[in-house]
Amino acid sequence: MKKVIEVCLDSVESIMAAEKGGADRVELCSDLFEGGLSPSIGMVRVAKRMTHIPINAMVRPRGGDFCYSDVEFEVMCAEVEAFKAEGVNAIVFGILTPEGDVDMERSQRIVELARPLAVTFHRAFDMTRDLSKSLEDLVSLGIERVLTSGGEASVAEGADTLKALVEQAGDRIVVMPGCGIKERNFRKLDSIIGAKEYHMSLNGTCESRMRFHPGHIYMGGMLRQSEFTLSCTDEERVRAVVSMS
16 A cells, blocks of 8 residues: 655645645644744645645644743634645644643644634644543544554654554554664565554755855754755655655
């Protein structure tokens, strides 16, 4: 059975590359250095105009943990409504309680606001204290998909747990492994896990259009790449994985 390949990315150009490479779907974010935050409305709008691939929009107002203030939660609700109005394919979010469980009340509100769109619960799931219970919680909420590395730093480390989660889920919810899957390990991990869908970031580097490089100035923190090294989805890497699926 052919696997569904979802590519995580943060620009319209990267969506175009993923589409040309044959990806089935994209997860559109901003700031992948933070693990992915909500994209701008402008980015979603232009992406919808310039591409045809299904776009799942991230709803995450900040980096850090997944326990949000009342104000942050209202921002998330507003983003769900805005992305829905722009015609995205699905909403991606995750909210936890201080005790490390799925926040059922707030998650239910997000799901209700998102409908009739599909909903993915992202890797906040991996930060819960009991993955098996959390999976059942997501099933009870009617969430279609959970993105997870099996409670580990990468899919390779969480492969055995992911296999068990796929078996537990059955046809009730899609368990979509993601984090550290590349073309060189995809077949091996799939042979262990046996999931129907996989989530990947398949980046390369693009040259800056700038010819003048003032090397002593940084626009962000020091723990980041140069302003003149741009990250973008690599069409050929996407095509390579798709050919294996």
